[in-house]
Amino acid sequence: MSTRPTKRAVVTGISVVAPGGLGTERYWKSLLTGENGIGEVSRFDAARYPSRLAGQIDDFEAAEHLPSRLLPQTDVSTRYALAAADWALADAGVGPDSGFDDYDLGVVTSTAQGGFDFTHREFHKLWSQGPAYVSVYESFAWFYAVNTGQISIRNTMRGPSAALVGEQAGGLDALGHARRTVRRGTRLVLSGGVDSALDPWGYASQLAGGLVSTVADPERAYLPFDADASGQVPGEGGAVLIVEDGDSARERGAERIYGEIAGYAATFDPAPGSGRPPALGRAAELALADAGLTPSDVSVVFADGAGVPELDRAEAEALTGLFGPRGVPVTAPKALIGRLCAGGGPVDVAAALLALRDQVIPASGRSTRVPDAYGIDLVTGEPRAAALDTALVLARGRHGFNSAVVLTAFRP
Known part of the structure; x- marks a missing residue:
């Protein structure tokens, strides 16, 4: 049961x-x-x-x-x-x-x-x-x-x-x-x-x-x-x-429902020098499992997007490990406003829900030259029209905090 x-x-x-x-x-x-x-x-x-x-x-x-x-x-x-x-x-x-x-x-x-x-x-x-x-x-x-x-x-x-x-x-x-x-x-x-x-x-x-x-x-x-x-x-x-x-x-007759928070998970990175990998990918896996979904169900990822090469590389590895090389569109629109600390994740959730509503993915600020080694499909330059049903939002805090939220279009 x-x-x-x-x-x-x-x-x-x-x-x-x-x-x-x-x-x-x-x-x-x-x-x-x-x-x-x-x-x-x-x-x-x-x-x-x-x-x-x-x-x-x-x-x-x-x-x-x-x-x-x-x-x-x-x-x-x-x-x-x-x-x-x-x-x-x-x-x-x-x-x-x-x-x-x-x-x-x-x-x-x-x-x-x-x-x-x-x-x-x-x-x-x-x-x-x-x-x-x-x-x-x-x-x-x-x-x-x-x-x-x-x-x-x-x-x-x-x-x-x-x-x-x-x-x-x-x-x-x-x-x-x-x-x-x-x-x-x-x-x-x-x-x-x-x-x-x-x-x-x-x-x-x-x-x-x-x-x-x-x-x-x-x-x-x-x-x-x-x-x-x-x-x-x-x-x-x-x-x-x-x-x-x-x-x-x-x-109560709510005027609109933007979407559903279908899944959530949080993990914590192992201690530096332990030899164990960062746990951001694991947070994404757990959030999808919590939502009863698989990576193939995800339409877009709103990435943490640290802008620091080693951190970007680690996030790209987590994404390719979960979705495969260029397996899902990725965006980091926070590049236009900066890192808002605790405000950053909720702003990305708001943007992700609006992306589901309007079926369009905002671009990643001024980023244009993505290293081939990252293996991600970063949305750059202009917004991208797409059929969107499910969004994964990721965030990392200093000293090892990782969180992931899965959003889906609402169906009664």
Whole structure:
């Protein structure tokens, strides 16, 4: 007798706040037109830094989207998350009159950097003015769970909730946990990931990781799977999705169902020097098995796309090991906006669901010269029209985190 859950976790709302544009459709248009969201850092003087590029959001005015009482107590990343939550709920048609009990609604988010900008402002006050000048909100504005908490409070969502941390992989982990929560009986879970650390300290901490490109040209700095790949570019933002029980969504008359989160898995790499291979491919295998699918069912892969040659090579090996040489189209549209840390995976999930909707694969930024040894069919130059039914989304976090999500077009 099967013990697999019968509830299906579907996505009924999407919102994106990213360098390519505010709002889901604006972001999707920027991907399809190849608009580059990477440019010179403008929030502080980065002239003395070895790298000076970032995927920066320049058109978000918090006061236009949030009540004034929230502004003194929130970091920029939390402001993005709160606004994105509002937009996702609106997109899903969920409001006070939607028939949900408070305990039907959960929140699961991921952030890897916390309230960097807020905290560093308060540190400066501490050192230059004294402890009496430090904001009382520092007690929680820095914290990794603050986005989950603030969204829950603002929207009276009192169901099962959580906050996960897995660096770049954490956003997919949040969506995987949201799926699990829905399949266990919660009607709706707001989920995703948002990060921002583009203040002087936050930016320096990202450079310290040693993976950031020093190329000064925004068009050439972040080139996943390209022969000229030289590193990645930090970015900010993320995506929030409404993950809902499929039956409940139909019963309440949800306006649209973008697709189903059909599978999820996470693995952890073995210790360096162990001689054992990275575990990203294993995460993909497990996610497909969780969805009851095989590699031949996958229409497109949204790759992690680190932009670091050895990491790109390892991901290409995982893909060819699973699908065979050039066995499936691969794309890395995050090359147009940078690495959003916990926000990166959810933004790719949003793009993958829109790709399933519109039957088109966005290109991989400015990448054009894929080494033959990689053996992957990278979508470059222009978007590619294709018959799409199933998407695999991959993400890797620093120090060994791997996550994979399988998305399918929804069929009642």
